[in-house]
Amino acid sequence: MRKVEEFMKRHGLEVGDLVRVVKREGDERITFEGLVMPPYELSPGETLTIKLDNGYNVGVLIDAIEGVEILEKAVEKPKMEFKEVLPRKEGLPNVRILGTGGTIASRIDYKTGAVHPAFTAEELAKAVPEIFEMANVTPELIMNILSEDMKPAYWARIAEEVAKALNGGEDGVVIAHGTDTMAYTASALSFMLRNLTKPVVLVGAQRSSDRPSSDAAMNLTCAVRMATSDVAEVMVVMHGETSDTYCLAHRGTKVRKMHTSRRDAFRSINDVPIARIWPKGGIEFLRSDYRRRSEGEVIADTKIEEKVAILKIYPGISGELLDFLVDKGYKGVVIEGTGLGHVPQDFIPHVQRAVEEGVAVCVTSQCLYGRVNLNVYSNGRKLLKAGAIPCEDMLPETAYVKLMWVLGHTRELSEVRKMMLTNYAGEITPYTRYDTFLR
Amino acid sequence: MRKVEEFMKRHGLEVGDLVRVVKREGDERITFEGLVMPPYELSPGETLTIKLDNGYNVGVLIDAIEGVEILEKAVEKPKMEFKEVLPRKEGLPNVRILGTGGTIASRIDYKTGAVHPAFTAEELAKAVPEIFEMANVTPELIMNILSEDMKPAYWARIAEEVAKALNGGEDGVVIAHGTDTMAYTASALSFMLRNLTKPVVLVGAQRSSDRPSSDAAMNLTCAVRMATSDVAEVMVVMHGETSDTYCLAHRGTKVRKMHTSRRDAFRSINDVPIARIWPKGGIEFLRSDYRRRSEGEVIADTKIEEKVAILKIYPGISGELLDFLVDKGYKGVVIEGTGLGHVPQDFIPHVQRAVEEGVAVCVTSQCLYGRVNLNVYSNGRKLLKAGAIPCEDMLPETAYVKLMWVLGHTRELSEVRKMMLTNYAGEITPYTRYDTFLR
Numbered sequence: 001m002r003k004v005e006e007f008m009k010r011h012g013l014e015v016g017d018l019v020r021v022v023k024r025e026g027d028e029r030i031t032f033e034g035l036v037m038p039p040y041e042l043s044p045g046e047t048l049t050i051k052l053d054n055g056y057n058v059g060v061l062i063d064a065i066e067g068v069e070i071l072e073k074a075v076e077k078p079k080m081e082f083k084e085v086l087p088r089k090e091g092l093p094n095v096r097i098l099g100t101g102g103t104i105a106s107r108i109d110y111k112t113g114a115v116h117p118a119f120t121a122e123e124l125a126k127a128v129p130e131i132f133e134m135a136n137v138t139p140e141l142i143m144n145i146l147s148e149d150m151k152p153a154y155w156a157r158i159a160e161e162v163a164k165a166l167n168g169g170e171d172g173v174v175i176a177h178g179t180d181t182m183a184y185t186a187s188a189l190s191f192m193l194r195n196l197t198k199p200v201v202l203v204g205a206q207r208s209s210d211r212p213s214s215d216a217a218m219n220l221t222c223a224v225r226m227a228t229s230d231v232a233e234v235m236v237v238m239h240g241e242t243s244d245t246y247c248l249a250h251r252g253t254k255v256r257k258m259h260t261s262r263r264d265a266f267r268s269i270n271d272v273p274i275a276r277i278w279p280k281g282g283i284e285f286l287r288s289d290y291r292r293r294s295e296g297e298v299i300a301d302t303k304i305e306e307k308v309a310i311l312k313i314y315p316g317i318s319g320e321l322l323d324f325l326v327d328k329g330y331k332g333v334v335i336e337g338t339g340l341g342h343v344p345q346d347f348i349p350h351v352q353r354a355v356e357e358g359v360a361v362c363v364t365s366q367c368l369y370g371r372v373n374l375n376v377y378s379n380g381r382k383l384l385k386a387g388a389i390p391c392e393d394m395l396p397e398t399a400y401v402k403l404m405w406v407l408g409h410t411r412e413l414s415e416v417r418k419m420m421l422t423n424y425a426g427e428i429t430p431y432t433r434y435d436t437f438l439r
Numbered sequence: 440m441r442k443v444e445e446f447m448k449r450h451g452l453e454v455g456d457l458v459r460v461v462k463r464e465g466d467e468r469i470t471f472e473g474l475v476m477p478p479y480e481l482s483p484g485e486t487l488t489i490k491l492d493n494g495y496n497v498g499v500l501i502d503a504i505e506g507v508e509i510l511e512k513a514v515e516k517p518k519m520e521f522k523e524v525l526p527r528k529e530g531l532p533n534v535r536i537l538g539t540g541g542t543i544a545s546r547i548d549y550k551t552g553a554v555h556p557a558f559t560a561e562e563l564a565k566a567v568p569e570i571f572e573m574a575n576v577t578p579e580l581i582m583n584i585l586s587e588d589m590k591p592a593y594w595a596r597i598a599e600e601v602a603k604a605l606n607g608g609e610d611g612v613v614i615a616h617g618t619d620t621m622a623y624t625a626s627a628l629s630f631m632l633r634n635l636t637k638p639v640v641l642v643g644a645q646r647s648s649d650r651p652s653s654d655a656a657m658n659l660t661c662a663v664r665m666a667t668s669d670v671a672e673v674m675v676v677m678h679g680e681t682s683d684t685y686c687l688a689h690r691g692t693k694v695r696k697m698h699t700s701r702r703d704a705f706r707s708i709n710d711v712p713i714a715r716i717w718p719k720g721g722i723e724f725l726r727s728d729y730r731r732r733s734e735g736e737v738i739a740d741t742k743i744e745e746k747v748a749i750l751k752i753y754p755g756i757s758g759e760l761l762d763f764l765v766d767k768g769y770k771g772v773v774i775e776g777t778g779l780g781h782v783p784q785d786f787i788p789h790v791q792r793a794v795e796e797g798v799a800v801c802v803t804s805q806c807l808y809g810r811v812n813l814n815v816y817s818n819g820r821k822l823l824k825a826g827a828i829p830c831e832d833m834l835p836e837t838a839y840v841k842l843m844w845v846l847g848h849t850r851e852l853s854e855v856r857k858m859m860l861t862n863y864a865g866e867i868t869p870y871t872r873y874d875t876f877l878r
Binding site: 328339 | 441585586587588589590591594619620623624681696699700701703704708740745746747749751752753754756757759760763767775776777778779780781782783785790793804806807808809810811812817818836839843844873876877878
């Protein structure tokens with residue numbers, strides 16, 4: 001038995017206990033208060049690890065500990081079978097929470113300090129009791145992956161689970177999802193869920209739920225509230241500011257993760273969020289042109305063509321990259337052009353060749369904000385003539401997902417063009433509001 | 440003769456005249472005021488095209504015109520030979536304006552309505568007489584291309600022209616550049632111009648200079664002012680707001696075009712702009728940690744490796760794209776990962792293979808804002824282990840340009856890593872200021 005294990009046993013310490021430890025350091029005495037962490041598996045076991053209130057871990061050498069006091073025993077999470085202890089209440093809406101993995105359903109791996117997916121959807125729901133007062137919540141873990149591992153094939157599975165839940169009597173669905181690719185999945189569901197008659201809310205967390213600064217609980221609370229609302233759209237609900245003031249509900253096709261780590265990383269691009277959600281109650285609508293809740297069967301139209309790629313344009317890009325995709329049998333390519341949607345002049349013949357071989361080439365802008373316009377400059381007009389499809393003010397990521405979905409329905413380029421320019425789920429705004437830039 | 444030509448002749452109208460046109464529409468009369476545009480060459484010629492003050496063109500059916508009045512004749516721009524009329528004034532700083540093309544040096548092709556590069560740098564300078572009061576301005580057209588056609592090889596040429604001008608007695612250099620790839624060029628010059636002792640300012644326009652709403656004149660005025668300042672850095676100077684209030688000077692390695700069309704499209708990412716420039720006079724510094732003007736020879740260190748690519752990560756991306764680049768002899772790849780800099784787990788072996796074959800793989804984030812961190816999640820740690828180089832809070836575009844430059848100096852991967860993580864031109868901030876998100 002390692003020294004730390006022996007020490008914990010002797011003092012009756014368990015992982016999760018809140019303790020006060022007094023450490024000798026020369027003539028001084030230092031006091032730490034925090035939670036007992038499990039000993040690192042690979043450490044020599046000479047130290048007791050304490051998680052301080054500020055989130056940092058400190059390792060205290062066992063031999064230097066003069067005293068230890070348990071302030072509060074680790075609380076065993078009540079093992080409630082909530083379906084029994086929380087029977088469906090009359091008058092409350094029914095919300096299904098589908099777990100897919102990600103930080104919102106993850107905990108720190110104390111072996112390595114890294115974050116791993118771990119919580120089941122049930123544990124997650126139990127950690128946020130508020131939501132049980134808003135709705136009859138049924139959590140269900142349908143997959144458990146980090147969102148960077150999300151694949152187009154999984155989108156179809158999620159869409160089918162959502163449709164099944166909504167058609168089976170749920171009033172709304174919440175999807176717990178990793179934040180990295182949450183916007184891609186939100187886009188995919190926006191196109192795949194046809195005749196959507198109830199809310200579908202994707203939610204994530206930028207800090208895992210066992211960290212003091214976690215945004216998981218508030219985001220989930222707001223997500224469940226939005227899932228009981230009148231908005232029959234696919235939305236992303238995340239923090240609106242870094243502090244715990246409110247969440248925003250973004251339209252699934254117009255949202256993007258704009259920061260690697262901030263809690264308010266998700267932003268509506270070229271569009272206004274649908275609503276502000278106050279965690280203590282209340283939805284403040286920021287627009288009125290959303291799809292309303294209605295009756296009718298939700299259809300999961302999940303056919304997609306996976307041979308699609310995104311190609312970002314930069315000075316020096318070689319046309320051989322596009323040629324390679326064509327040669328490899330890709331059926332569609334979304335170009336992230338510069339400015340209004342441009343590519344270098346010597347790239348245009350490669351676009352023309354792709355189109356001639358039946359590959360759909362769609363044009364978006366790496367600026368992200370604003371609208372492509374291939375009519376202003378001569379290279380743009382040449383690109384149009386080569387057969388490229390300008391994607392209005394669609395995000396590159398949204399155009400990518402949409403193109404996969406469109407190509408799952410037709411391979412006829414004129415029909416692809418028509419569908420890409422048809423507004424299926426708010427992905428194209430007729431004009432871009434001035435107040436949506438960097439908002 | 441087409442109807443419109445006959446109509447213009449009959450009323451003495453010339454292209455560029457400011458007119459008031461009264462149109463009959465049923466029982467109503469509608470009045471338009473604006474500039475007479477040349478008839479589209481391919482149109483049937485049944486309409487007179489008027490450019491309204493808001494920038495839009497309206498076509499008025501000739502047969503419906505009840506009256507037309509010339510408010511102001513088109514003014515011929517005075518043909519001044521400024522080198523003669525404006526001899527070098529004692530006490531004024533000397534500024535070279537290098538023209539490279541782009542909207543700031545372009546005019547509308549009235550045959551097609553498209554914008555073509557046309558103005559010489561001389562014409563450009565004549566259009567903005569204010570700058571001759573601030574400096575002894577010498578314009579020089581060194582190339583004339585649309586910025587989407589800018590190539591890495593041209594960066595070296597520009598850098599050499601800049602060094603030549605600065606070492607030849609100019610006190611600052613302004614580079615008129617198309618906006619599409621201006622940020623890439625700014626990055627390139629930031630790395631290539633070593634021992635920079637004087638200001639180098641890139642400037643562009645989002646609206647061509649013969650449009651009423653053009654930002655060309657004010658941007659150029661502010662750029663020349665900045666070129667006479669104490670800041671010995673490569674900067675981008677563009678509108679700070681959509682109205683003509685002030686311009687911002689952005690550090691060349693931290694700036695990005697964030698909107699396809701707005702005049703205030705350029706933004707500092709993860710950093711604060713260096714200064715606000717008021718067009719009527721005055722520079723308001725927003726930070727003090729900039730490189731100061733000094734003595735000494737500027738060195739154009741222009742060696743780059745052009746076989747570098749940017750690869751954006753998205754759900755469903757195939758590792759074959761990276762394999763292709765390795766097989767094609769690329770020496771470096773900048774990955775735009777998701778979130779903190781992630782790639783899918785099944786992509787990691789392809790990164791490992793690339794590194795094993797001596798290809799430098801650098802990691803940035805498609806979020807754009809924030810800092811990559813590959814230590815938080817398990818896939819990130821695996822990516823690090825595979826040999827990827829995390830690029831802190833560098834923009835993907837900056838990392839791309841920097842990697843080209845670094846690979847021009849060494850192919851030793853450990854040295855590449857060291858150089859990529861060395862801060863050469865403000866491209867890495869030690870910590871990211873809270874107030875720089877979506878600013």
